[in-house]
Amino acid sequence: xxxxxxxxxxxxxxxxxxxxxxxxxxxxxxxxxxxxxxxxxxxxxxxxxxxxxxxxxxxxxxxxxxxxxxxxxxxxxxxxxxxxxxxxxxxxxxxxxxxxxxxxxxxxxxxxxxxxxxxxxxxxxxxxxxxxxxxxxxxxxxxxxxxxxxxxxxxxxxxxxxxxxxxxxxxxxxxxxxxxxxxxxxxxxxxxxxxxxxxxxxxxxxxxxxxxxxxxxxxxxxxxxxxxxxxxxxxxxxxxxxxxxxxxxxxxxxxxxxxxxxxxxxxxxxxxxxxxxxxxxxxxxxxxxxxxxxxxxxxxxxxxxxxxxxxxxxxxxxxxxxxxxxxxxxxxxxxxxxxxxxxxxxxxxxxxxxxxxxxxxxxxxxxxxxxxxxxxxxxxxxxxxxxxxxxxxxxxxxxxxxxxxxxxxxxxxxxxxxxxxxxxxxxxxxxxxxxxxxxxxxxxxxxxxxxxxxx
Amino acid sequence: xxxxxxxxxxxxxxxxxxxxxxxxxxxxxxxxxxxxxxxxxxxxxxxxxxxxxxxxxxxxxxxxxxxxxxxxxxxxxxxxxxxxxxxxxxxxxxxxxxxxxxxxxxxxxxxxxxxxxxxxxxxxxxxxxxxxxxxxxxxxxxxxxxxxxxxxxxxxxxxxxxxxxxxxxxxxxxxxxxxxxxxxxxxxxxxxxxxxxxxxxxxxxxxxxxxxxxxxxxxxxxxxxxxxxxxxxxxxxxxxxxxxxxxxxxxxxxxxxxxxxxxxxxxxxxxxxxxxxxxxxxxxxxxxxxxxxxxxxxxxxxxxxxxxxxxxxxxxxxxxxxxxxxxxxxxxxxxxxxxxxxxxxxxxxxxxxxxxxxxxxxxxxxxxxxxxxxxxxxxxxxxxxxxxxxxxxxxxxxxxxxxxxxxxxxxxxxxxxxxxxxxxxxxxxxxxxxxxxxxxxxxxxxxxxxxxxxxxxxxxxxxxxxxxxxxxxxxxxxxxxxxxxxxxxxxxxxxx
Numbered sequence: 015x016x017x018x019x020x021x022x023x024x025x026x027x028x029x030x031x032x033x034x035x036x037x038x039x040x041x042x043x044x045x046x047x048x049x050x051x052x053x054x055x056x057x058x059x060x061x062x063x064x065x066x067x068x069x070x071x072x073x074x075x076x077x078x079x080x081x082x083x084x085x086x087x088x089x090x091x092x093x094x095x096x097x098x099x100x101x102x103x104x105x106x107x108x109x110x111x112x113x114x115x116x117x118x119x120x121x122x123x124x125x126x127x128x129x130x131x132x133x134x135x136x137x138x139x140x141x142x143x144x145x146x147x148x149x150x151x152x153x154x155x156x157x158x159x160x161x162x163x164x165x166x167x168x169x170x171x172x173x174x175x176x177x178x179x180x181x182x183x184x185x186x187x188x189x190x191x192x193x194x195x196x197x198x199x200x201x202x203x204x205x206x207x208x209x210x211x212x213x214x215x216x217x218x219x220x221x222x223x224x225x226x227x228x229x230x231x232x233x234x235x236x237x238x239x240x241x242x243x244x245x246x247x248x249x250x251x252x253x254x255x256x257x258x259x260x261x262x263x264x265x266x267x268x269x270x271x272x273x274x275x276x277x278x279x280x281x282x283x284x285x286x287x288x289x290x291x292x293x294x295x296x297x298x299x300x301x302x303x304x305x306x307x308x309x310x311x312x313x314x315x316x317x318x319x320x321x322x323x324x325x326x327x328x329x330x331x332x333x334x335x336x337x338x339x340x341x342x343x344x345x346x347x348x349x350x351x352x353x354x355x356x357x358x359x360x361x362x363x364x365x366x367x368x369x370x371x372x373x374x375x376x377x378x379x380x381x382x383x384x385x386x387x388x389x390x391x392x393x394x395x396x397x398x399x400x401x402x403x404x405x406x407x408x409x410x411x412x413x414x415x416x417x418x419x420x421x422x423x424x425x426x427x428x429x430x431x432x433x434x435x436x437x438x439x440x441x442x443x444x445x446x447x448x449x450x451x452x453x454x455x456x457x458x459x460x461x462x463x464x465x466x467x468x469x
Numbered sequence: 470x471x472x473x474x475x476x477x478x479x480x481x482x483x484x485x486x487x488x489x490x491x492x493x494x495x496x497x498x499x500x501x502x503x504x505x506x507x508x509x510x511x512x513x514x515x516x517x518x519x520x521x522x523x524x525x526x527x528x529x530x531x532x533x534x535x536x537x538x539x540x541x542x543x544x545x546x547x548x549x550x551x552x553x554x555x556x557x558x559x560x561x562x563x564x565x566x567x568x569x570x571x572x573x574x575x576x577x578x579x580x581x582x583x584x585x586x587x588x589x590x591x592x593x594x595x596x597x598x599x600x601x602x603x604x605x606x607x608x609x610x611x612x613x614x615x616x617x618x619x620x621x622x623x624x625x626x627x628x629x630x631x632x633x634x635x636x637x638x639x640x641x642x643x644x645x646x647x648x649x650x651x652x653x654x655x656x657x658x659x660x661x662x663x664x665x666x667x668x669x670x671x672x673x674x675x676x677x678x679x680x681x682x683x684x685x686x687x688x689x690x691x692x693x694x695x696x697x698x699x700x701x702x703x704x705x706x707x708x709x710x711x712x713x714x715x716x717x718x719x720x721x722x723x724x725x726x727x728x729x730x731x732x733x734x735x736x737x738x739x740x741x742x743x744x745x746x747x748x749x750x751x752x753x754x755x756x757x758x759x760x761x762x763x764x765x766x767x768x769x770x771x772x773x774x775x776x777x778x779x780x781x782x783x784x785x786x787x788x789x790x791x792x793x794x795x796x797x798x799x800x801x802x803x804x805x806x807x808x809x810x811x812x813x814x815x816x817x818x819x820x821x822x823x824x825x826x827x828x829x830x831x832x833x834x835x836x837x838x839x840x841x842x843x844x845x846x847x848x849x850x851x852x853x854x855x856x857x858x859x860x861x862x863x864x865x866x867x868x869x870x871x872x873x874x875x876x877x878x879x880x881x882x883x884x885x886x887x888x889x890x891x892x893x894x895x896x897x898x899x900x901x902x903x904x905x906x907x908x909x910x911x912x913x914x915x916x917x918x919x920x921x922x923x924x925x926x927x928x929x930x931x932x933x934x935x936x937x938x939x940x941x942x943x944x945x946x947x948x949x950x951x952x953x954x955x956x957x958x959x960x961x962x963x964x965x
Contacts, residue, residue: 047940049939050572053747053750056577057571058545058576059749059840060546060547060571061547062547062548063840064547064549064551064837065533065836066551079528080530081531082531083531084533085534085551101530101604104604104608105525105608106525108525109524135571136567138573140572143574143575147575159748161939163939188776191752199760248916271625271664272662272691291854292757313611347528348519348527348528350519350526384877387873388873389873389963393965395963395965397873397884397963399874399877399882418878418886420875420882422962422964445902464880465908467877467885469879469881
């Protein structure tokens with residue numbers, strides 16, 4: 015693949031030299047993505063992708079324009095600069111735009127780049143998948159599904175104020191779904207594992223967990239709708255936290271009165287054991303140490319001891335408030351979704367998942383959620399369904415599997431009703447943007463199930 | 470450094486050079502001892518303009534060029550690259566083949582359904598190229614639209630946008646296909662977010678997800694008449710703050726086309742994708758309750774429900790000449806007189822099951838692998854008018870404007886919420902209501918469809934953000950429909 019830090023710097027230097035704009039920003043994202051998908055215990059899709067995206071932001075006064083290309087050819091880059099400048103000239107002034115960020119040093123020095131992940135081959139992925147398939151067959155499960163992905167992400171950002179940063183990281187992610195009884199459309203089980211280092215992925219453990227869940231998820235029963243105590247495994251927690259992030263943790267959402275955090279800063283809005291923060295420097299996290307504007311990512315304590323504390327900023331939203339600086343959470347600009355917390359962690363507690371189940375008189379164990387969507391973002395109401403393993407808990411024991419259930423729940427109320435927090439947390443890739451969450455299991459009381467399905 | 474062969478051969482990027490590269494690639498593929506190979510090159514240009522609260526939030530012009538190579542050599546292999554050098558093409562072929570060989574470790578023999586092989590070209594018909602309209606003209610118009618929405622202090626965010634995409638595609642296969650296409654898509658919309666400190670509401674026109682989109686030129690954007698709808702949309706957004714909460718219970722519902730398009734998308738489009746039904750999306754998007762043994766057996770809807778997959782529909786966002794494995798666009802029945810009769814199917818899945826190939830394989834850009842994607846999944850018009858439907862409704866709610874959508878991984882249990890609802894009593898629209906939601910089970914819901922409006926009220930909407938696949942791919946699809954009524958549906962879900 016063409017392109018390296020040095021080449022990116024040369025391209026950027028030329029753009030800076032030739033630009034006529036008052037300010038200019040060059041952002042280059044290079045990604046290598048390899049993914050092996052398997053279904054019905056066969057590899058059915060297997061890909062290798064390489065791409066580079068060069069984006070240029072040109073600024074005249076308070077007018078900005080942006081253009082991008084995926085060609086590193088000198089002529090294409092020149093054309094891209096010319097387009098960005100032309101757009102900026104024809105643009106209207108934005109009084110809230112306070113300029114591109116100035117250079118700043120951050121604290122994260124660690125690079126989450128692991129050669130073994132970057133060099134992992136299609137043969138190695140296929141071998142691991144084959145071993146999962148064979149293990150499942152030996153356990154009597156003829157159909158497993160999933161994906162084994164390895165990727166390398168590179169980000170270079172420079173601007174005419176002297177910002178110049180480069181970083182890269184690797185990520186490996188393995189998922190397995192088992193369908194233990196395809197003919198009768200039942201026996202769904204799931205597991206996954208994510209790490210910067212592919213050697214940390216215990217593929218057999220992932221496969222075994224999915225198969226075990228699938229085999230224990232036969233002959234599901236319906237249950238009356240209503241409020242139940244729930245034990246949410248970490249992936250289920252990740253799903254709802256992701257929507258909490260998108261609905262509430264951004265300065266833009268607060269400024270536009272679209273966040274449940276608006277007007278609540280300093281108030282206790284969740285259980286006092288809840289601490290949610292964005293911190294790429296945490297040892298349990300992977301990602302770039304700076305954002306897509308080249309601003310170092312600060313640790314932002316969003317929910318501190320249950321209190322609505324802070325939200326994340328990019329340079330634009332910081333510029334709209336007095337004495338506020340970007341916290342380093344810009345997406346590739348311009349971007350209506352920016353800023354966004356992309357390295358979220360939740361503090362662990364002192365419960366094991368087994369203890370959560372043991373202390374439940376009547377409740378529901380949830381493996382993960384499917385298709386969650388906000389119903390009312392400011393009221394933090396979310397809906398979604400359970401998937402790939404839902405069980406009834408009675409008298410501290412798992413009784414039997416349940417048909418999947420739909421919840422429609424106010425998340426702030428749910429996080430006020432936390433009874434127990436898991437003592438371990440697990441890392442998950444968000445699925446879009448290089449964003450990661452590290453979260454524990456939760457036991458939540460009075461979780462509202464409003465619908466059920468047929469399986 | 471090796472020269473880019475586009476530049477080497479003629480010094481310009483353009484059709485002739487792209488064609489040459491594809492021919493070079495397919496020649497190289499032809500030299501390999503492989504079962505099948507195809508080479509797909511795309512050049513994609515996009516333009517987006519977002520105006521928010523009187524300033525321009527974003528103007529961006531993007532271009533992306535590259536190619537993807539599919540190979541069957543014991544198993545499937547796919548590699549994509551933007552390296553246009555001869556060695557880059559050869560290296561990408563080598564990589565795709567290596568991946569295919571790796572797949573063969575856990576792959577049965579792959580068979581592709583025979584198709585007619587084409588050497589042809591196709592272009593989206595349009596009147597006005599949106600990329601040739603002056604930026605200033607588009608910007609001035611959007612600024613005026615945005616200003617027109619500024620009618621009340623409770624409007625915290627007022628947005629409007631313009632989007633255009635132009636894609637040149639070149640496809641060739643080792644079976645002899647050579648297809649060139651130029652696809653053009655245009656659209657836009659507006660929306661407001663309102664807040665009174667206690668509640669927040671949203672209202673959009675002509676729909677959420679940035680408005681409406683078609684495979685047409687700038688004339689489509691002009692015909693949306695954003696300026697004429699700006700004030701009324703903003704006003705209704707403000708009115709929602711004081712509107713009553715949606716009632717709970719069971720009643721008849723009438724879906725306007727912007728919401729019905731999504732209902733068709735989620736509860737008919739996705740479950741009739743054969744790859745889902747066969748399990749190949751089981752670990753991500755999910756499977757389908759519409760499994761092959763139900764084909765021709767399942768009473769999916771009432772006998773007035775007819776749904777087709779139609780990539781030939783004029784102006785549809787999912788309209789094209791050929792899909793990304795060279796199958797000529799064709800219309801097929803999915804639901805006929807309420808019966809489940811057809812699938813959206815790839816060549817591979819058709820060969821496995823004996824169903825017809827449907828021209829549904831599409832990739833998000835050049836970088837991704839083609840997978841089964843909706844084209845235009847259209848509910849055929851009925852013989853009512855919306856006015857008649859309302860007049861003959863004793864108690865019901867009209868749902869308008871997508872706000873919240875969720876469905877299970879077999880596409881059975883769904884729950885939708887819209888921006889606005891209108892309560893109907895004794896055949897008349899009584900009042901605006903907020904936070905309307907409804908829920909149901911797919912086949913029960915469609916069996917309760919008892920009225921569909923006619924051709925005059927039939928609209929072909931564009932949904933620009935359908936997600937599927939790993940890595941995630943986003944696809945533009947179309948859904949045509951007319952306002953329709955569904956009996957005895959549960960509304961007003963959850964605690965408010």
